[in-house]
Amino acid sequence: MNAGNHRGASRRTFSGGWVLVAALGWGLWAWSALRDGAGEATVQAQASRQGALERITAERDLLAAERDQLQAQIGNLQDAQRRVARAQEEVTHLEHLRVRLSEAVDRAQAQLGRRPDPVPQSSSAAALPPNPSITPSQQQIRTAQEALTALGYGRLEADGVMGPGTRAAVEAFERARGLTVTGELTSRTAEALEEAAGISPR
Numbered sequence: 001m002n003a004g005n006h007r008g009a010s011r012r013t014f015s016g017g018w019v020l021v022a023a024l025g026w027g028l029w030a031w032s033a034l035r036d037g038a039g040e041a042t043v044q045a046q047a048s049r050q051g052a053l054e055r056i057t058a059e060r061d062l063l064a065a066e067r068d069q070l071q072a073q074i075g076n077l078q079d080a081q082r083r084v085a086r087a088q089e090e091v092t093h094l095e096h097l098r099v100r101l102s103e104a105v106d107r108a109q110a111q112l113g114r115r116p117d118p119v120p121q122s123s124s125a126a127a128l129p130p131n132p133s134i135t136p137s138q139q140q141i142r143t144a145q146e147a148l149t150a151l152g153y154g155r156l157e158a159d160g161v162m163g164p165g166t167r168a169a170v171e172a173f174e175r176a177r178g179l180t181v182t183g184e185l186t187s188r189t190a191e192a193l194e195e196a197a198g199i200s201p202r
Helices: 002-112 123-127 138-150 164-177 187-197
Strands: none
Touching: 002 164, 138 164, 138 187, 164 187
16 A cells, blocks of 8 residues: 555656656747847847938938038139129229220310310211200209219210210110110110119219
8 A cells, every 4th residue: 555655656756756857948049039039129220220320421421512512612603603704894994994995085185285086976876866855054064974973984075065084984884784875865765873872963
């Protein structure tokens, strides 16, 4: 009787040992599987972060290249604007020189007692219909001479005479204002002078 009890207890102990070993084995397998899954997820997350970093770097480089190209275009535009401004200054300077030369010729002819020769109209004035003409009085011519001097078209003597210097100054003013170049004190030129200088030819 005691031997049978002993064998039954041994079998139960042996069976319990196998159950314990099996449970331990399944636990180790499950832990290994979970660890492998976590490691794979970590690798995928790192790969995703690396890809995002590469895309951001590529976009940054592209934006930097576009910025450099835009800055170069802005520099070219600024150079062109400076060249245009210098050309306009040279044209204005040449116009003033021409007006001063005409004034010198006018004074020389006056000193010699000669009547100034009429200034021929330019080809552009001949091609376009003339402005409405007026017969300006000496006071109107003097006022126009003062206005032209104030606007920087030479230092005209306000003598009320439409000499070559005054005609050249009128031409320069008409050309600068986009008017028909006549060299005469037409009604349209007189109105433009009044508007530009705030002086009304009377």
